[in-house]
Amino acid sequence: MNANRVITALGTLLVPAAMSGAAEMRFPPPDFYSAYTLPDLYMPPPPTSNGMWDAVILFVALSITTWMVFQARSRRGLFLMSIFSVAWFGFYRTGCICPVGSTQNVMAGLFLPDVGVSVVVLSFFVMPLLFSLFYGRVFCASVCPLGAMQELVAIAPIRISPALERVLSMGKYIYLGLAALGVATGAGFLVCRYDPFVGIWRMGHSYGMLLAGGVILLLGVFVARPYCRFMCPYGVLLGWMSRFSKYHLDIPPSPCVSCRLCEDSCPYNAIDMPTPQHLKEDPEVGKKRLRGFVFASPVIIAIGAIVGYMMYEPLSRMHPTVTLSEQIAAEDVGLLEVNSSLETETARGLDRTTEQLHSEAMAIRENFKTGGAWLGGFLGLIVALKLIGLSKVPKLDVYTPHKETCFSCGRCYPYCPVEAEPTIA
Amino acid sequence: MSLQRLDRQEFLQSLTRGGLMAGLAGVTLAAIHGTREVSECFNHNYCDSCWAFDGCGLPEKKETSDERLG
Numbered sequence: 242m243n244a245n246r247v248i249t250a251l252g253t254l255l256v257p258a259a260m261s262g263a264a265e266m267r268f269p270p271p272d273f274y275s276a277y278t279l280p281d282l283y284m285p286p287p288p289t290s291n292g293m294w295d296a297v298i299l300f301v302a303l304s305i306t307t308w309m310v311f312q313a314r315s316r317r318g319l320f321l322m323s324i325f326s327v328a329w330f331g332f333y334r335t336g337c338i339c340p341v342g343s344t345q346n347v348m349a350g351l352f353l354p355d356v357g358v359s360v361v362v363l364s365f366f367v368m369p370l371l372f373s374l375f376y377g378r379v380f381c382a383s384v385c386p387l388g389a390m391q392e393l394v395a396i397a398p399i400r401i402s403p404a405l406e407r408v409l410s411m412g413k414y415i416y417l418g419l420a421a422l423g424v425a426t427g428a429g430f431l432v433c434r435y436d437p438f439v440g441i442w443r444m445g446h447s448y449g450m451l452l453a454g455g456v457i458l459l460l461g462v463f464v465a466r467p468y469c470r471f472m473c474p475y476g477v478l479l480g481w482m483s484r485f486s487k488y489h490l491d492i493p494p495s496p497c498v499s500c501r502l503c504e505d506s507c508p509y510n511a512i513d514m515p516t517p518q519h520l521k522e523d524p525e526v527g528k529k530r531l532r533g534f535v536f537a538s539p540v541i542i543a544i545g546a547i548v549g550y551m552m553y554e555p556l557s558r559m560h561p562t563v564t565l566s567e568q569i570a571a572e573d574v575g576l577l578e579v580n581s582s583l584e585t586e587t588a589r590g591l592d593r594t595t596e597q598l599h600s601e602a603m604a605i606r607e608n609f610k611t612g613g614a615w616l617g618g619f620l621g622l623i624v625a626l627k628l629i630g631l632s633k634v635p636k637l638d639v640y641t642p643h644k645e646t647c648f649s650c651g652r653c654y655p656y657c658p659v660e661a662e663p664t665i666a
Numbered sequence: 667m668s669l670q671r672l673d674r675q676e677f678l679q680s681l682t683r684g685g686l687m688a689g690l691a692g693v694t695l696a697a698i699h700g701t702r703e704v705s706e707c708f709n710h711n712y713c714d715s716c717w718a719f720d721g722c723g724l725p726e727k728k729e730t731s732d733e734r735l736g
């Protein structure tokens with residue numbers, strides 16, 4: 242692949258995106274008081290907003306990708322599929338039919354008693370997970386527009402150390418937990434609001450989000466798929482499904498001969514190497530260590546829950562009502578100028594008294610105590626499971642993609658010299 | 667890897683897969699369950715990023731739809 246051409250193509254796409262976003266902010270609103278309130282930037286859904294068709298297209302895209310991964314074993318085909326996904330699900334559908342975001346709708350359906358989720362949304366949530374459960378993360382391979390965009394820009398990837406990878410990958414669990422907390426407490430859909438790619442798909446957003454999108458893409462040139470590996474909450478669910486998948490991509494089409502040629506081919510640290518002789522140990526030693534970690538797990542979970550509970554105050558600032566109440570309180574005691582922001586000015590003009598606002602915020606903070614404890618407990622559980630996983634020395638004889646973290650991107654295919662065994666007619 | 671060990675592993679994997687499928691079905695049913703109209707905007711009027719947009723009957727949605735039509 243000619244790297245210069247890719248960079249030129251991306252530049253052509255990204256520069257207008259950044260410029261249109263900047264144009265929106267170039268002329269600030271005049272600084273004088275009038276009764277006119279600036280309307281929110283409204284982006285209508287795309288013209289052909291027929292969800293059922295989107296679901297059908299998603300299914301077809303998943304099926305083609307599965308075929309590419311297992312039958313055609315074509316990296317080029319997957320690359321072309323990525324371009325289609327970026328164009329269709331990204332730019333044309335403006336990133337909003339997105340299974341990543343649908344996670345929050347499903348959470349809303351579960352946590353909030355009066356919220357239901359449409360069949361189309363559910364199909365978007367469930368379909369990639371089901372494919373993952375049978376064929377691994379084929380959705381991430383080239384169907385997800387977020388992943389596909391990052392895959393296209395990863396032209397000079399470097400490998401980071403597995404230890405750093407493990408630490409950074411905790412980010413996605415934290416984000417998943419925060420997303421759940423945001424939905425359950427009514428703070429909103431954080432994953433959609435802070436989707437770094439949405440500004441690029443829609444050719445306009447706030448400076449901050451456009452910048453975040455640009456930085457992630459730039460970083461992604463060298464550290465492949467940073468959003469997928471360290472942030473994506475849906476990726477966590479896909480990884481869990483893929484771990485138990487019935488079938489999964491193999492690097493060679495026939496048995497691996499351990500030639501080591503693929504050893505450095507995966508920029509995602511997703512290839513498990515054969516266990517070196519010096520690491521093989523007496524099973525009894527391993528079992529003892531495992532027992533230790535299993536017994537320590539409840540303690541780790543409890544510590545997590547307590548820390549989460551104690552963090553309720555900063556966590557509750559995710560909720561706009563809490564931040565508004567804090568701003569108004571700060572204005573009232575003279576820490577801030579009165580009507581320091583449009584929000585406080587509007588809030589003071591409403592029928593609701595500031596006392597009512599403060600008591601609403603207090604009730605929300607109480608919810609965050611429970612929510613924070615759940616979040617902390619969940620993260621404690623993840624840490625405990627990771628420690629248990631690390632305590633076991635795997636018994637591997639050949640080079641194998643790690644089922645949970647492998648994106649089925651096919652980058653490792655061309656490195657393997659093993660050819661498919663001829664089929665007997 | 668011994669054959670017996672592999673069999674056990676495959677059995678446990680199939681069992682977990684079944685459990686995950688059942689879990690997914692449960693989540694789907696639970697989420698689809700409350701298809702009543704939402705009584706309060708839970709996405710702070712970020713209609714453009716809201717999945718519930720098509721089925722939403724709130725005044726906020728009406729405003730944005732009117733804007734779209736008009």
Ligand code: SF4
Nearest residue numbers: 381385388469473476
């Ligand atoms: S990890 Fe998340 S963002 Fe990345 S490809 Fe998979 S679903 Fe998309």
Ligand code: SF4
Nearest residue numbers: 507647648650651653
């Ligand atoms: S297919 Fe999996 S193992 Fe191979 S390069 Fe891609 S992520 Fe790595």
Ligand code: SF4
Nearest residue numbers: 497498500501503657
């Ligand atoms: S290149 Fe192929 S045969 Fe060689 S170690 Fe990797 S998977 Fe095995």
